[in-house]
Each structure stands twice: as structure tokens, then as C-alpha cells.
Amino acid sequence: MTSNIVEIDNLSFGYKGRMLHQGINMAFPRGKVIAIMGGSGSGKTTLLRLIGGQIKPSKGQVRVDGKVVHHQDRTGIYQLRRKMGMLFQHGALFTDLSVFENVAFPIREHTNLPESMIHDVVLMKLNAVGLRGAHKLMPTELSGGMARRVALARAIALDPAILMYDEPFAGLDPISMSVICDLIRTLNDALGATSIVVTHDVEETFSFADYVYFVANGVVAAEGTPDDLRNSDLPFVHQFVYGEKDGPVPFHYAAGDYAQDLLGFEG
Amino acid sequence: MIKSVLLVGVVRVLRNIGHQVTRGIWRLGAGARLFMLTMIYSGESFRRFRMIVREIYFTGVMSLIIILVSGFFVGMVLGLQGYNTLQKYGSSDAIGVLVALSLVRELGPVVTALLFAGRAGTAITAEIGLMKATEQLSAMEMMAVSPIARVIAPRFWAGVIAMPLLAALFSMVGILGGYLVAVPLIGVDEGAFWSQMQANVDWQTDIVNGVIKSVVFGVACTMIALFEGYDAPPTAEGVSHATTRTVVTSSLAVLGLDFILTSFMINV
Numbered sequence: 320m321t322s323n324i325v326e327i328d329n330l331s332f333g334y335k336g337r338m339l340h341q342g343i344n345m346a347f348p349r350g351k352v353i354a355i356m357g358g359s360g361s362g363k364t365t366l367l368r369l370i371g372g373q374i375k376p377s378k379g380q381v382r383v384d385g386k387v388v389h390h391q392d393r394t395g396i397y398q399l400r401r402k403m404g405m406l407f408q409h410g411a412l413f414t415d416l417s418v419f420e421n422v423a424f425p426i427r428e429h430t431n432l433p434e435s436m437i438h439d440v441v442l443m444k445l446n447a448v449g450l451r452g453a454h455k456l457m458p459t460e461l462s463g464g465m466a467r468r469v470a471l472a473r474a475i476a477l478d479p480a481i482l483m484y485d486e487p488f489a490g491l492d493p494i495s496m497s498v499i500c501d502l503i504r505t506l507n508d509a510l511g512a513t514s515i516v517v518t519h520d521v522e523e524t525f526s527f528a529d530y531v532y533f534v535a536n537g538v539v540a541a542e543g544t545p546d547d548l549r550n551s552d553l554p555f556v557h558q559f560v561y562g563e564k565d566g567p568v569p570f571h572y573a574a575g576d577y578a579q580d581l582l583g584f585e586g
Numbered sequence: 587m588i589k590s591v592l593l594v595g596v597v598r599v600l601r602n603i604g605h606q607v608t609r610g611i612w613r614l615g616a617g618a619r620l621f622m623l624t625m626i627y628s629g630e631s632f633r634r635f636r637m638i639v640r641e642i643y644f645t646g647v648m649s650l651i652i653i654l655v656s657g658f659f660v661g662m663v664l665g666l667q668g669y670n671t672l673q674k675y676g677s678s679d680a681i682g683v684l685v686a687l688s689l690v691r692e693l694g695p696v697v698t699a700l701l702f703a704g705r706a707g708t709a710i711t712a713e714i715g716l717m718k719a720t721e722q723l724s725a726m727e728m729m730a731v732s733p734i735a736r737v738i739a740p741r742f743w744a745g746v747i748a749m750p751l752l753a754a755l756f757s758m759v760g761i762l763g764g765y766l767v768a769v770p771l772i773g774v775d776e777g778a779f780w781s782q783m784q785a786n787v788d789w790q791t792d793i794v795n796g797v798i799k800s801v802v803f804g805v806a807c808t809m810i811a812l813f814e815g816y817d818a819p820p821t822a823e824g825v826s827h828a829t830t831r832t833v834v835t836s837s838l839a840v841l842g843l844d845f846i847l848t849s850f851m852i853n854v
Contacts, residue, residue, distance in 0.1 A: 371728050373728070396730075397730040400727075400729070403728065405728040407725055408721070409720065409721070411720060411721035411722050411725035412722075413722055413725075414720070424729070425731070428729065428730075428736075429730070
């Protein structure tokens with residue numbers, strides 16, 4: 320058993336002739352909460368899809384529990400995925416199933432547990448995210464924060480070893496945000512899992528993460544503990560952590576000469 | 587100058603045509619691949635037949651009203667039109683055969699399939715397209731559950747089972763409509779209406795062939811609807827285009843297949 324449950328080695332990925340990642344190296348030690356941060360469009364979510372084997376890297380490899388993900392056949396990938404739980408950006412709850420049935424879904428698909436036991440497991444998982452009382456509701460009756468908590472309960476239904484979060488804070492109010500923050504840490508420690516959190520919310524992430532990777536321009540631009548990064552003098556990290564408007568990441572999208580653009584109008 | 591502009595235009599047109607053709611072939615291949623995968627995963631859905639029954643309710647039972655009402659009106663119109671023509675030749679007694687044959691051989695399967703594409707096909711495309719847009723299919727994949735086994739295959743078999751049943755109901759109600767117009771309204775002899783129908787509708791060449799058509803249309807319409815949804819770009823615009831394409835492609839496929847099947851079934 321290696322000490323890192325997920326390892327990314329010299330990974331490159333691109334499509335339509337554009338390289339999104341160029342030689343990324345990351346390690347995710349067991350039991351830790353690791354954040355992957357970076358601006359919108361820097362390919363953070365794609366990294367999660369690469370770990371989950373939904374897409375194949377152009378170069379390099381991703382190893383989960385010692386196995387190279389893209390060398391697995393379908394059965395192998397499905398076996399690896401059973402060790403993973405993923406929280407999608409907007410929850411991705413099945414809209415035709417109730418909250419209870421959503422959480423029960425992976426249990427019904429992968430086990431032959433009797434109905435009474437499924438009932439107990441589902442209520443325990445919902446209790447862990449504080450929504451046991453909402454088990455009869457339909458996903459459309461939930462607020463954004465609640466939907467994400469239900470999705471979290473579904474992601475932990477089979478006690479995964481790896482928990483992946485895709486932008487868990489996007490579009491949440493401050494209360495829901497701190498609830499999710501708290502859950503990420505407590506669930507990780509309670510399950511003895513490893514959490515990978517893809518996000519761009521600096522303050523929330525720094526409050527619970529053990530280690531942070533910054534992704535920019537297809538490479539790991541910086542890495543370290545939250546304290547290391549707060550004190551980093553790398554211009555990009557400084558701009559990102561303190562949310563400055565202009566810096567290495569420019570305010571303007573690449574464009575030609577301003578005056579030329581205005582004067583060159585030809586109808 | 588004009589020459590070069592013309593040349594650029596021609597090149598653009600040619601390039602567009604080429605692009606459309608390769609795209610069409612690519613989509614045909616992708617559709618065939620989805621069909622094969624659906625077949626491979628069908629065993630899994632048949633083992634959990636309740637999922638298929640649930641989908642039959644949504645595609646079949648929920649389409650009943652439009653199918654029954656349309657069948658009834660089509661039958662009544664056939665009664666009126668048929669009588670109008672047949673009486674010129676003094677053979678208005680044959681109205682029962684005319685109504686029954688038109689419905690069982692052609693209108694039943696074809697009109698049902700067209701209505702099915704509009705009612706159930708669009709619903710399937712929109713549902714699957716939105717499941718994709720809201721990452722529900724991705725979530726399923728990440729839970730190590732195949733969306734093809736869990737979402738596509740049950741809907742496919744539900745459509746294939748529902749279509750012939752709907753077509754049969756369409757023909758039945760249509761014959762009832764034709765009967766109401768011909769017998770109580772116009773006054774054609776009731777005995778002649780039914781006995782001529784019984785004597786001249788053949789089990790093999792009329793009814794079985796009609797059922798074969800409706801099964802083929804069921805496969806085509808459902809598969810097109812499923813593929814369009816599964817292939818739709820995950821945006822509002824993508825899903826809306828896919829829904830439109832479902833209706834257009836299904837309708838054309840049904841009419842084209844109808845000609846091909848009929849030409850095999852009728853020995854000229």
C-alpha cells in the first residue's frame with residue numbers, strides 16, 4: 320500500500336489542438352484534504368475527470384491506489400470508481416428520484432442489502448449532513464445548499480476512500496458555505512478518506528485544507544500548506560490569494576491595439 | 587478580383603457540403619455504436635423489468651390520449667371519404683374492408699409512429715439531454731453505474747414494446763370510428779360492414795405485416811430520440827435543437843422505412 324492514494328505523474332491533456340495541462344505532478348496522501356485551486360478555465364475539473372477515468376490523458380498517467388487509471392478496462396475503471404465518491408458542482412441529483420432514493424441509488428446498484436438495512440444506512444448518511452428530516456422531499460424542493468448536502472450524502476453512501484468535490488462552494492450563501500466547509504473536514508476524518516477539493520474560494524479552502532496546489536497555464540504554479548501560500552511572494556499566488564484585479568493574470572483578454580480597434584472600423 | 591471572390595465562395599460551399607456529409611456519417615456511426623451498446627446492456631435491464639415497466643408507463647400510457655383521439659378521427663374520416671368514393675361504384679358495402687385495411691396496413695403504424703415521435707420521442711430527448719446537461723449521467727458514471735444500462739436501455743425497450751401496442755389501439759379505435767360513421771350515421775348494412783372485413787383482412791399479409799412495421803418504427807423512433815438526447819450538447823440551445831431533430835429525423839425515417847418495408851411486403 321503506497322502512502323499516496325492518488326498520484327498524478329507528468330500529466331498532459333488537451334483537446335481540439337489546445338493543451339489544457341502540460342506536465343502536471345501531484346500527490347494525494349491518504350487521510351488528507353487537498354485542494355486544487357486556479358482560475359476559471361484552468362482545467363481543475365478536468366483533473367477530477369482524469370482521476371475518475373472519464374477521459375484519458377494525452378501523456379503521463381494518473382494512478383489510483385497504485386493502478387494506472389487509463390490502463391484499466393471498463394470493469395477495472397468501475398472497480399476503481401467504487402472507491403470514489405464525487406460531489407458535482409450543482410449536486411447532479413437525479414431529479415426523478417426523492418432525496419431518500421437518490422442516496423439509496425448507489426447502495427441499490429452495488430449491494431444486495433435488505434430494504435431495512437438500506438433504510439438505516441440512507442438515514443445515517445442523511446443525518447451526517449443534517450438532512451434526515453428531508454428524506455421524503457424531491458430534489459426540486461431543495462435549496463442549492465441542501466441539494467449539495469444530499470449529493471454529498473449520496474457520494475459517501477458506500478464509504479469511499481477518495482472523496483472528490485467539484486466547486487463545492489459555487490453559488491452558495493455564506494451559511495451553506497461554512498456548513499459544507501465543516502462537512503468536508505469532518506467527513507474526511509470520520510471516514511478516514513482522502514479528499515480532493517477543486518475550488519477557487521481562497522478563504523474557505525485555506526480554513527480546512529492540509530495542502531494546496533495552484534494550477535495556472537497548464538502547470539502546477541505553486542503548492543504548499545495554506546500558510547506557505549499566504550506568505551508566498553510568487554506574483555500569481557499573491558494576486559489570486561488576495562483577489563487583486565490586475566497582475567500576472569491580466570484584466571483584459573488578449574486583444575490588439577485599442578486605438579487601432581476603434582479607428583479601424585470598416586462597417 | 588471578382589474571380590477570386592467567386593472562388594472563395596465556391597470553396598466555402600464545397601467545404602460546407604463536405605463538412606455536413608462527414609458530420610452525418612459520423613453521427614450515423616455514433617448512433618450505430620449507441621445501438622450496439624444498448625443491445626449489450628439490455629440483459630441488465632431485462633433482469634430488472636420494473637424499470638422497463640416504469641418507462642412503458644411514461645412513453646406508452648401517457649401517449650394514449652393523443653393516439654386514441656387521433657385514431658378515432660382518422661377512422662371517421664376514412665369512413666366518410668371511403669363511402670363517398672365507394673358508392674360511386676355501387677360497392678359501399680366494402681367500406682368496412684377499406685377502413686380496416688387502410689388502418690392495419692398503413693395508417694395505424696405510420697400515424698402512430700409520427701405521433702409517438704412527437705409525443706414520447708421529444709420527451710425522451712429532452713429528458714436525457716437535460717440529464718446530461720445537469721451532469722446526472724456523469725454522476726451515474728462516477729458511481730460506476732452505466733447510464734446506458736440504467737437510462738438508455740430501459741427506455742429503448744419500453745418504446746419498442748409500447749409502439750406496436752399503441753398502433754394496435756390506434757387501428758382498433760379507428761375501425762370503431764369508421765363503423766360509427768358508416769353504419770349508424772350513413773346507414774351501411776352492419777352485417778356487410780363486419781363480414782366483408784372479416785373475410786378480406788388476412789392475418790399474415792395484413793395484420794402481421796402491420797405489426798412488423800410498427801415494431802420497426804418503434805425501434806427507429808425510440809433509438810433516434812435516445813441518440814439525439816445522449817448526443818445533445820449540454821446547453822439549453824443544444825437540447826432544443828436535439829428535440830427538433832428528433833421529430834424531423836424520426837418522421838423522415840418512418841416515412842422512408844414505410845416505403846422500403848411496403849415494397850418488400852407487396853409482391854408486384
